[in-house]
Amino acid sequence: MSRQARQRRRRRNRAGPARIMLFGGGAVVTGLIVGVFAAVGYVLDVSHSAPALGSLHPIVSGGSSQVFAADGTRLGYIQSDELRSPVSWQQITPDLRNATVAIEDQRFYNNNGVDVTGLFRAAVKDITHGAVLQGGSTITMQLIRNLYLGDDRRTIRQKIIEAKLALEYEKHHSKNSILTSYLNSVPYGTVGGQTAIGVQAAARIFFDKPASQLNLQQSALLAGLPQAPSQYNPFRDPHGARVRRNEVLEKMLALHYISAAQAAAAEAAPLEVKRGYYYSQRKENFFFEYVRQQLIDRYGKRTVEHGGLRVYTTIDLNMQRQARKAIAEVLNQPEDPAAAIVTLNPANGGIEAMAESQSYDRSQYNLASQGHRQPGSTFKAIVLADALSRGVDPNSTFYLSHTLEPGWLPAYPGYEVKTFEGSSLDQEMSLVTATLHSDNTVYAQLAADLGESTITEMARKMGVVSPLHSYAAEALGGLTLGVTPLEMANVFATLADGGWRNTPIAITKVVFADGRVDGNWGKPHRVKVLSEGITAEETHILEQNVQSGTATRSAITCPTAAKTGTTSELADAWLDGYTPNYSTVVWMGYPNKRLAMTDVHGEPQQGGYLPAEIWHAYMSAVTAGKSCVPFRAAKEAVSYKPFFGKYATTGGGEAGFGEAAPVSEPEPRVPSHHAAPPRHRSGHARGEGRTTPPQAAPGAPGQAPGAPPPKPHGKGRGVGKTGGAGG
Template structure:
């Protein structure tokens, strides 16, 4: 071996270990670079596979549906599993913002959506503890999850996509104002926990749920407690785990001190305070429970149960809370004793159909059944106005057309029905009597004969057209209120409003408008819907008769001082129901009195004795309308634009009278306390026997057209009038 060869071998041997180390480092570095590049490529690939922020729409977040009275006072919230009351940034105190940032994302004002330092710190702590104790997600990343993805999986890919979207969101909302926007959105959407099956989302709902106060009223320890909940709402729930909640709150306070938001002494003082949580009925309490439920049913009918459950609606109603109080006060004053019958009132503005009052003597806690909108009771003699309107539509002059007032006991050949009718409680009769006078005296026998002459179908059709939605059978007795499943106080109020509104049937309106979470306004429920049914000349004739009823007939107790008042009393057989349906020119109001659930005779009511429509119902009407009717708009009814024109009317009983003995007129003035009896006309003189509309003649070959009866509506349990 040559000398040179030996030297080369020695150099090769001396550099062996170093060379190996160098080569190993080179290989590892290359592998590391490849690994890093692969990891970067992997992350970039995952991020690229996710959607762009611009292609995402914020998820519609559930919230409470709030129902408001006419003056904006909250009536209540429609129950939902989600409690959310979004508020502007001006309603969120700085201590809430500071507490949230200190415990959730202390570098919030420094990073651009992703806190790499926080991710590394969280990773180290998780490795040290052997479990996940920090997530590394920023407030912006959490907001992305709440607003756009709702992905709750603990997945690396999800974190990468959230980080990308968070950066895009921060770029979209830059600077201090952008941070304010993000923080406000976060505080309005983050979950704070569940109480009683309801989940509080957002700081305002949480503040109400845990402290029964608005967010702007939170104290430092209260704000700190709430700020500590979003990380683990169940584990830190102060009702279920008060000690954990206290410890967590104190951690938040210390974090605030560490970050310089408060002093250490302020933190120590706040730590010494009790939790101070307070259970509340804020989200469950309701005013005007019956009307509230009526509104809820209207919303479900319009939008469907799922949309209503999702919530987020703001519902502006027509109800006048002052009028509600006046209605209950009127009932309480007239029926103040234990054991007195119940009462219900509905009052409608005839110009637009707005329900001003819908009240009853019952409390919602006592029974969920609404006497005003759900209780179907026989309407007694208030149903007689259906026959009057059917007659006026046909051209019958109620001032000239007359019948014998006398006890009836015969079989009507046209209907094949046994007719056995007397005036109330066997009361007196008035001889020959015009229909106008029969309204004033509420004469059963006259109206029964009129219904037979018109035909029970025509009377039923008039009731439908006036707004009755319950199913009617066209029995002859229905003209006297003898109905199987009719009517509600709301139905009767609608029917009488048709008379008050010059012949327009109007849809009762409880909801003026609805605002959706996106700001869209739906005014359709508050749109006044009017359908012309009668001429104003026809309704004017009916109003004049009902004015006379209040002035000198069965309804004198209802007269409203200073307001022209019209109305009709109603009392059913056996005195199980009594009514007054009346109006001023600016308000239609119907009152019912009776015992709910059964037909209990009201024959010995304290202070009233036997309960007629002219007693407590008329008196309640008077008390309510005296307070509720606007005297400034309470005027005489206007003269009709289409004056009433009579047509010849041939009636079997108007012509010759029903079979039976002639009646002996009752002398003297009319007794207003006994509906169903009659007087003898103006000045106590008997009406002439030939006072029916015209000499007997055949009925005209073509009757006045009558709108067709609407088809039964299964949802309403009866018949719904045409729109």
């Protein structure tokens, strides 16, 4: 081989690696170029497919809902799995704002919503590690995720969408606005099953103080939580939380937000965490729960718990305090029965008081609104209203007060009625006197003459919503299920307001997070069910009951009308009364319906005893310092008709009415001289007619005790025996 050939061969051999490197490098460059174009194409494709910001609706997250009393005092927050209370820029300390920027987005004030450097670094690490290890999201991108997307998947596609929307969002919002929104929407961790959303809730939960009062080290601790709330939770891992807090402080030092001395002092400080119960503290728990359930019934659970509602109610906190005080002062022994008080505003049905003696921590059963108990002789007020509405003159209609033996009412052969613990007056008495005596036998005969179904209809008109069956004993308060104090307060409010029945109102208005107001809550729902003449006549009779009847212990300085009630087993005792401005019911009994009040403060209890004393103490305090107004005078004429009841002594054995006798207006009346004088116990108010609920009464012959007799054709069911000690 010639020399020249060898040289050419050596040159070819030396050029081989270079040529390979050249071609290889070109391939790499080409691949990179293709990759870049592919990446750019992918970004553009995802970006173009992303929705426009204007087409998205923010995820509704109004915050925790609050309930307020009538005077604006906050009763508490409605509990949910999230706690949220948005605050303004001024309510967030500069340390907390700076700490958040330092640990979450150091170039926040310089970028336009997307940190290209951070995003590229995150993408490189994502690719090299085969997974999403570093976020690269700016504060604005995180806000977009929280406000609009609600998607926690941290994929490259998701970040591109967030970046595109963040760029658009930054064009219309200031940095301060963006940071404030972020601090109000980011989760800071879960404590006790409730997640703190936003800095205000986090400050309350972890430090028991508002965000405006956080110091440097507390601000740094909170700022470090959003990236890993569970991992850095100071209650779960104090050491990890401290390390994370100090990391935030070092970032703040590096960005010159704080000095070296401040950083050193803050890093040396303890965590200072203190479990806060701000959101779980509530006033008036029974009423609060009553309101919460009404809200859920109308708006649904999600809106009520997370909608940031501001709920304004009718409850009067001073009246609540006076109600509990009156109960505690009268029922002052550990073994005393329970009691509940309800007060309504007769003019609009507003619930101004709903109190009871039980502790909410021990029992969440609301005796005032859920406690269905036998009303005893308080139901006679409904029978009297029915009689008056049908033209029965309470002063000229007489019945014989005597024990009604089984068989007296053919439709209910087992129905026996007594008054005054089995004794009998054996005298004629008018309906007025029978009311003051709370005479069971007179009212049982009156009810038989009126008809059970009409009494049921009147009960419905006046405000009873619990089940009724038109049984004979219902006229004396012997109900299958019973009624609640709230229902009975509404019945007597109907009398107090001249025959207008209102639907009880607990809520006056609801303000939504966006400022919308639902004021329909506070609009009274009024129905005229009785004339003013009828209610004025009954009010006058029940005023006499306070002056000289079974309700004397309830008397206060203002005009008062009231009716007492007691069941035969002494399981329930009531004082249902009203003034021109208040309708108040006091119920007393053991939560266990089987327990009898045979020895409370040394005596068997009746509505005219301790319940009347509670009513007196409470209403005296409520009306103290207020001017007393008289009951309203009737504006329309009242027509009475001579009543010839089958059982009335003024009748001729046949039920019916004579010609109407118009009366210009109700005149003051006194009990007829034919009636027996009121009986008094030594040192006590007069006894009252006790009533036996159907489930405890003997049935018809051939039936087991407690079983109701067969319902006769065309008649309502009766009960076995109703009687006892007076009303």
